[in-house]
Amino acid sequence: MIVDLPDTSTMEISKKLVSMRNTGGEVTVGRVLTLLVDTDADTDAEGPVAASNDASREHPCRIIVVTRGDRRESTRLDSQIRVGGDAGASEVVVLELHGELADHAEAVVVPFLLPDTPVVTWWPGWAPDLPAADPLGRLASRRITDARGAEDPAGFLAARRTGYTAGDTDLAWSATTPWREMLASAVDRPPHMPITSAHVQGPASSPSIDLIGGWLVHALGVPVTRGVGNWEVRLDRTDGPLQMTVDEIGGVLRSPGHPDGRAPFHPRTTAECLTEELRRLDADVVYRAALQGLSGVRRAD
Known part of the structure; x- marks a missing residue:
C-alpha cells in the first residue's frame, strides 16, 4: 500500500x-x-x-x-x-x-x-x-x-580514511567479504610458507580491490601493489604464488601442491552488502585497518 x-x-x-x-x-x-x-x-x-x-x-x-x-x-x-x-x-x-x-x-x-x-x-x-x-x-x-558509485573512488576512500569515526563502514568493503573469506581460508592451509609480497588487480574504478589491498597491507605486513585488469589477488610465497581469480562460476584459488579450489560466489548486490552491514552495530576495526592500509598500497606502473 x-x-x-x-x-x-x-x-x-x-x-x-x-x-x-x-x-x-x-x-x-x-x-x-x-x-x-x-x-x-x-x-x-x-x-x-x-x-x-x-x-x-x-x-x-x-x-x-x-x-x-x-x-x-x-x-x-x-x-x-x-x-x-x-x-x-x-x-x-x-x-x-x-x-x-x-x-x-x-x-x-x-x-x-x-x-x-x-x-x-x-x-x-x-x-x-x-x-x-x-x-x-x-x-x-x-x-x-558506498564508494562503488563515486566518480573518484580513490578520493572517496581517502576521505573515508581521514574522516573515519568508530561506526563508519562502506558497502565497497562488504562487497569484498567472499574474497577475504576465501583468501583467509587459503592462507590457513598448510604448508604455512612465508608471504613476501602481494599483488591485487581489478578495474581502475573499483574501490573494493583497493580495500582488499589495504587489508592485505595491514594483515600481512608485506609490500602490496595494485594493478589494473581482470580481478586477481596474488600472494607471493617462498614455495610459489597463491593466486585467486574469477571465472564464470565464481572464485578460483590456485596454490602449489594443492588442487584448484573453487567458491561459487557472485558479485554482491547492494541489498546483500547492506544486509551484512546491518548485522553489526559495533565498530568495524578491520575496515578501519583496511582504510589505514591504503597508504601502503603502491600503484603498479
Whole structure:
C-alpha cells in the first residue's frame, strides 16, 4: 500500500502512520532499528528503497528516506508512506524536503525514529567527508557509505580514511567479504610458507580491490601493489604464488601442491552488502585497518 501526502507536516504523517497500522494491521513490533537513507539530487531513491526493503527481511526496520527538492522553492514537506507488500518487512516513510527545509533534515526525521532502537544512516550516493559530523550521521550509531558509485573512488576512500569515526563502514568493503573469506581460508592451509609480497588487480574504478589491498597491507605486513585488469589477488610465497581469480562460476584459488579450489560466489548486490552491514552495530576495526592500509598500497606502473 502506498499513500501520498503532499504539502503535509510531521504530525499529519505520524497520524497517517497510526491510521494505516490500525486499519491494515501493520505494526512496529519486532522492528530492530531505524534506517535513514539520505539521497542527493543525483540519486534515484527507488534503487536504495528496493535494497532497503530486501535487507529489512532479515532486519525488520522503519526506513526513512530523505530526498531534497529545489532550495529556491517555497518551504514545503511532501511525503509518501509505504507499508505491506510495498515495504518488505518494514514501513517506508519518504520525506521530500523543499526550500529552506532541505537544510534541516534532522529536525524532520527525529519524530519518526523508533524509540529504544539503534539508528543507522546510509548515504547510497554522495556522502559527507565526515559522516559522524553530518546532521543525519549524528543521529546514528552506524554510518554506511558506498564508494562503488563515486566518480573518484580513490578520493572517496581517502576521505573515508581521514574522516573515519568508530561506526563508519562502506558497502565497497562488504562487497569484498567472499574474497577475504576465501583468501583467509587459503592462507590457513598448510604448508604455512612465508608471504613476501602481494599483488591485487581489478578495474581502475573499483574501490573494493583497493580495500582488499589495504587489508592485505595491514594483515600481512608485506609490500602490496595494485594493478589494473581482470580481478586477481596474488600472494607471493617462498614455495610459489597463491593466486585467486574469477571465472564464470565464481572464485578460483590456485596454490602449489594443492588442487584448484573453487567458491561459487557472485558479485554482491547492494541489498546483500547492506544486509551484512546491518548485522553489526559495533565498530568495524578491520575496515578501519583496511582504510589505514591504503597508504601502503603502491600503484603498479
